[in-house]
Amino acid sequence: MSLNLVVGYGGMFQFHHGVFYGVGAYTVALMLTKTSLPVWVGFVAGPVMATVTGFLIGWFCVRLTRLYFAMLQISLGSLIWAIAFRWYTLTGGDDGIHGVPMPALLSSQNNSYYFILVILTICLMAMYLIVKSPFGRTLQAIRDNPQRCEAVGINVRRHQLKAIVIATFFAGVAGVLFVVLERSVFPDLLFWVLSLEVFIMCLLGGWFTFAGPILGAAIIVSLRTFVGIYTEYWTLVLGVILILLIFFLPEGVMGYFLGKFRPLAKEVAHRSE
Amino acid sequence: MLRVEAVEKSFDDFKAVNGANLVVGKGELVAVIGPNGAGKTTLFNLITGQLKPDEGRITFKGEDIGGLPPYEICKKGIARSFQIVNIFPRLTVFENVQVAVLSQQRKSSELLHPAHNIAVEETEVILESVGLSGKALEVAGSLSHGDQKILEIAIALGNEPELLILDEPTAGMSPEETSATMELIKRLADTRGLTILFCEHDMEVVFSVAQSIMVMHQGRTLVQAEPQEVRRNKEVQEAYLGGE
Numbered sequence: 340m341s342l343n344l345v346v347g348y349g350g351m352f353q354f355h356h357g358v359f360y361g362v363g364a365y366t367v368a369l370m371l372t373k374t375s376l377p378v379w380v381g382f383v384a385g386p387v388m389a390t391v392t393g394f395l396i397g398w399f400c401v402r403l404t405r406l407y408f409a410m411l412q413i414s415l416g417s418l419i420w421a422i423a424f425r426w427y428t429l430t431g432g433d434d435g436i437h438g439v440p441m442p443a444l445l446s447s448q449n450n451s452y453y454f455i456l457v458i459l460t461i462c463l464m465a466m467y468l469i470v471k472s473p474f475g476r477t478l479q480a481i482r483d484n485p486q487r488c489e490a491v492g493i494n495v496r497r498h499q500l501k502a503i504v505i506a507t508f509f510a511g512v513a514g515v516l517f518v519v520l521e522r523s524v525f526p527d528l529l530f531w532v533l534s535l536e537v538f539i540m541c542l543l544g545g546w547f548t549f550a551g552p553i554l555g556a557a558i559i560v561s562l563r564t565f566v567g568i569y570t571e572y573w574t575l576v577l578g579v580i581l582i583l584l585i586f587f588l589p590e591g592v593m594g595y596f597l598g599k600f601r602p603l604a605k606e607v608a609h610r611s612e
Numbered sequence: 613m614l615r616v617e618a619v620e621k622s623f624d625d626f627k628a629v630n631g632a633n634l635v636v637g638k639g640e641l642v643a644v645i646g647p648n649g650a651g652k653t654t655l656f657n658l659i660t661g662q663l664k665p666d667e668g669r670i671t672f673k674g675e676d677i678g679g680l681p682p683y684e685i686c687k688k689g690i691a692r693s694f695q696i697v698n699i700f701p702r703l704t705v706f707e708n709v710q711v712a713v714l715s716q717q718r719k720s721s722e723l724l725h726p727a728h729n730i731a732v733e734e735t736e737v738i739l740e741s742v743g744l745s746g747k748a749l750e751v752a753g754s755l756s757h758g759d760q761k762i763l764e765i766a767i768a769l770g771n772e773p774e775l776l777i778l779d780e781p782t783a784g785m786s787p788e789e790t791s792a793t794m795e796l797i798k799r800l801a802d803t804r805g806l807t808i809l810f811c812e813h814d815m816e817v818v819f820s821v822a823q824s825i826m827v828m829h830q831g832r833t834l835v836q837a838e839p840q841e842v843r844r845n846k847e848v849q850e851a852y853l854g855g856e
Contacts, residue, residue, distance in 0.1 A: 469723055476703075476727045477720040480711040483700035490660060490694075491712040491771055492686035493720055501721065 359507040363389040363514025382515055389511025394504050455516045462509055469505065478502050613638045613807055614659070614690075614775055619668030619678075621651075621658055628654040630831035632668075636775065636809050636824075641801050643818045644811040646828035647851075652811040653695055655828070656779050660692045661685040672775070686715075691773035693764035695780040701753030705744055708752050708763055710735045712770025735770070741803075742766045742796060758789040762796070769800070776800070778810035782817065790814060794821055819843070827851075 366388040370381030481488045485495045616634040629651040636642045657663040661682035670678040700708050713731040739745045782790040812818045819839045826836035829851040
């Protein structure tokens with residue numbers, strides 16, 4: 340089940356993502372414990388807060404390029420982590436918030452599982468649509484060559500900002516789902532290690548493919564589960580795999596297999612012509 | 613249509629462009645020539661907004677466009693290709709051009725319609741006109757250098773420009789590819805009624821195709837005139853033609 344969750348925000352976009360996930364989770368947890376507003380308000384507020392945070396952080400970050408972009412995002416993200424960590428009265432500091440009340444409908448394991456599954460499916464479908472839309476295609480073009488995009492009349496920064504906002508919205512949704520599942524939040528959700536893990540998932544699965552991050556998440560979680568039984572140093576195995584991956588499959592596992600199939604598909608297309 | 617007046621640009625202490633003047637009239641095919649480092653590419657970068665001019669005025673259809681960001685300039689009707697191949701290497705040939713067409717149609721931000729249904733016809737027409745239809749589904753990065761240069765032009769056409777700027781469209785091409793490309797450029801100018809500004813190394817190519825030639829030397833405009841007159845110009849002969 341936690342796997343499903345990881346998949347839910349399986350990082351379509353390669354940003355420092357955990358923070359927005361955490362913000363979504365914290366927002367909904369705070370709304371449900373500290374206010375008496377209806378539950379759905381909290382559920383909506385999670386993604387919205389994550390989106391707003393995404394917009395603010397993104398607004399600064401798109402002004403910078405590549406490495407600086409990542410660094411600024413990590414530092415701004417860490418700022419949010421520090422707030423959650425220190426502000427005991429509101430966020431419970433490193434204890435986090437536990438026992439977030441859920442409506443009766445979602446209180447059983449089964450129901451919450453299906454709830455998560457449904458939302459996840461909707462999100463995946465929405466993301467798939469977005470990736471395949473003109474917006475998504477333009478975004479891929481920006482990834483390939485931002486300078487050329489400007490030359491064909493695309494406001495690159497604004498487009499990137501929109502992408503961040505959309506991605507953070509989905510991260511916020513995932514954060515809400517996490518709370519539905521775990522009924523608690525803690526500062527680790529906002530910590531950069533989590534973002535790194537998501538990033539590795541994308542890398543492992545193949546970042547230029549839609550399903551790649553899902554596969555990457557599956558690999559990491561199963562590594563943790565199965566290798567974790569034998570040794571607590573399962574990350575060592577992960578490290579070795581990553582090194583091998585960078586050398587032999589620079590496009591990720593999914594990218595590798597797609598690459599294998601592409602010539603085949605082309606042949607079929609040629610024959611049918 | 614396009615007017616460049618006394619434009620200057622320096623990098624640190626080096627004056628890359630130091631008093632460039634250029635006039636491009638509607639429907640003309642204008643060439644910029646000059647030895648390596650004369651500032652041709654820098655001039656083009658100033659016109660299309662990749663760089664901001666330090667001094668001088670650049671106007672397009674009477675409107676001052678100096679220092680605007682590239683995407684704004686593009687929307688005003690100027691599109692360009694690049695000297696060093698500058699495409700989207702991971703997208704297919706079709707998608708490369710489609711991105712430009714989508715941008716032209718202001719559909720880049722559309723979220724909910726699948727992209728493979730949009731702007732298909734326009735994109736295919738362009739690929740047809742430059743002769744890349746057969747390679748539409750290939751990944752752009754895997755094309756030959758010559759085809760990538762053609763794709764450069766195709767992407768620029770996707771913006772349906774009034775003024776098309778080509779920075780050394782035949783750089784690195786074989787003689788056969790070069791003449792085929794110049795044919796293509798002439799044909800585009802005729803059939804689409806495009807105004808084209810380009811720069812080029814190959815002197816023969818330039819003198820046979822261009823209606824007007826601007827000669828640059830050390831960042832400065834020596835002269836802009838018809839090919840015959842340029843050939844006769846003393847200063848040009850000393851600076852460029854004689855020097856080869």
